[in-house]
Amino acid sequence: MPWTEGKPYGSFKKILLEPASLAQEAKVLAESIAELLSLWKAESLSDAETALRFVLLHLEYRAGSRAYLKTGKNLPPKEPILPFLETARFFGMPDTVRQALWKWNAGEWDIRLVDFHPTGKEMLYSQSMGYRLTTIDWEACLSGQLVEEKRDSFEHLLHDLAHAFMFFREDYDHIGQVNFFKAMYSEFSHFETFLVSDSEFKRKFEYCISDMNSHPAHLEAYWKAIRREAGIPV
Structure with missing residues (x-):
């Protein structure tokens, strides 16, 4: 939980x-969020545009006039999307979020929006296929509840977008990450039972496939280490 x-x-x-x-x-925000959800479900908005609108609704509500940082350039209208994302800088978050939204809306990165929380296996599979899942928990958003008692729905999406950036960034070897996850997924049956019987291994496995987002060499070293620790043949 992001409070202590x-x-x-x-x-x-x-x-x-x-x-x-x-x-x-x-x-x-109820009316705006409900309308956004309806448009997304009707496929009248793309995943990328839906995520962007969701982010901007919450950013503007929370930051008000501070929502967009001064950059020395005039802030363009929000439509068309790409010139806006090229110029805008968002208050209170790493620029990785804006860059991920920009690349996603430009069609350069294969990020996919879902309304559920992927299992470890689902997240592993998606990355082995070269795309990254991001979640909007619409129910938590509309009810004003935390997601999994940890983050609110807005922060949850920002967190996902920041990790999507790390998955696709060039200097983290996106293709190498995909190949690493492919190999990992092909061996899933070899360690699946440990995910049920060993909670510590499960926690570290989920960190590796979801939150670590590092260069493939670092991923491989970590993966070998946690398997050895759990007694899984390497």
Whole structure:
């Protein structure tokens, strides 16, 4: 949970709301979020545009006039999307989020929006196929609840986008990461039972495939280490 002793922490701490304030935000944004969800379900909006609109709705609500940083350039209209994303800089978050949204909306990165929380196997499979899943928990958003008692729905999406950036960035060898996950997925049956019987191995496995996002050499070293630790033949 991104709060400790009543204080926010993490990459997005400047734009976090206290959990007790989420219900009010949900009430204010309810109509806009419901409309956005309807358009997405009807496939009237792409995954990328839906995610962008979701981010901007929450950013503008939480940051108000500070939502967009001053860059010395005039902020263009939000339509068309790409010139806006090329120029805008978002308050309270690493620029990796904006860059991921830019690449996604430009069709350069294969990021896919889902409304569920992928299992470890689903996330592993998606990355082995070269794409990255991102989640909007619409129910948590509309009800003003935390996602899995940890993050609000806005921060959850930002977190996913930041990791998507790391998956696709050139200097982290995207193709090498995909090949690593392909090999890992092909061996899934060899370690699947350990995911059920060994909670520590499961935690480290899920970190490796979801949150680590590193160069393939580092991923491979970590993967070997946690298998040895769990007693799985390497």
